[in-house]
Amino acid sequence: MISDADRDMMLSRIRDVPDWPKPGVTFKDITPLLRDAPAFARVIELLSDAGPETGEPVTAASPPVDLVIGIEARGFILGAPVAHRLGAGFVPVRKEGKLPAETTTANYELEYGEETVEVHRDAVAPGQRVLIVDDVLATGGTVSATVELMRAAGAEIVGVNVLLELGFLHGRDRLADVHLDALLTV
Ligand SMILES: O=P(O)(O)OC[C@H]1O[C@H](OP(=O)(O)OP(=O)(O)O)[C@H](O)[C@@H]1O
Numbered sequence: 718m719i720s721d722a723d724r725d726m727m728l729s730r731i732r733d734v735p736d737w738p739k740p741g742v743t744f745k746d747i748t749p750l751l752r753d754a755p756a757f758a759r760v761i762e763l764l765s766d767a768g769p770e771t772g773e774p775v776t777a778a779s780p781p782v783d784l785v786i787g788i789e790a791r792g793f794i795l796g797a798p799v800a801h802r803l804g805a806g807f808v809p810v811r812k813e814g815k816l817p818a819e820t821t822t823a824n825y826e827l828e829y830g831e832e833t834v835e836v837h838r839d840a841v842a843p844g845q846r847v848l849i850v851d852d853v854l855a856t857g858g859t860v861s862a863t864v865e866l867m868r869a870a871g872a873e874i875v876g877v878n879v880l881l882e883l884g885f886l887h888g889r890d891r892l893a894d895v896h897l898d899a900l901l902t903v
């Protein structure tokens with residue numbers, strides 16, 4: 718459960734940028750939050766503790782998360798410190814054409830365009846417990862494509878932890894079969 722103080726702290730550091738990257742989209746800019754050291758640290762703490770499928774906080778005593786899956790690019794900024802905090806490895810899911818070795822690929826639509834994401838084929842072993850981390854859940858396309866990649870790898874998806882959910886885009890509806898935790902929903 719997020720306290721009112723934490724909620725206000727985070728919301729006050731996420732800036733609305735109207736009509737970016739295209740008219741009609743209000744972009745949620747997390748850079749003011751990232752450059753504030755105590756705020757950034759608190760967000761990493763909260764994202765690391767958000768519960769997996771049991772609803773219990775992830776602690777050192779929980780079944781381990783083997784890997785945190787971070788989605789390019791803002792998911793890297795949040796996912797890597799979460800992995801460090803949980804004592805897990807980090808696996809990048811990247812936009813098409815960035816990963817050097819053999820990949821698995823998934824396509825999806827975004828609030829403002831179309832994208833392809835991919836992961837190295839040997840990055841996740843069958844049965845590994847993975848936690849997916851990203852900054853914003855909007856239409857849910859990016860996270861569902863990442864879930865598809867993880868299922869293709871045979872991973873066990875412990876949960877999806879995001880900083881901010883744009884509830885009005887109903888991304889959660891596309892992710893009914895995974896445990897999704899958002900620190901904030903607007
Ligand atoms: O739920 P969705 O509709 O899929 O949208 C959410 C995604 O959109 C943003 O990424 P973007 O592709 O803009 O990339 P960036 O992190 O590189 O800025 C955001 O970081 C999420 O990954």
Ligand SMILES: Nc1ncnc2[nH]cnc12
Pocket residue numbers: 742743744745746827828829853855856
């Ligand atoms: N409105 C938005 N703000 C920030 N990131 C996003 N990703 C998709 N939609 C977004």
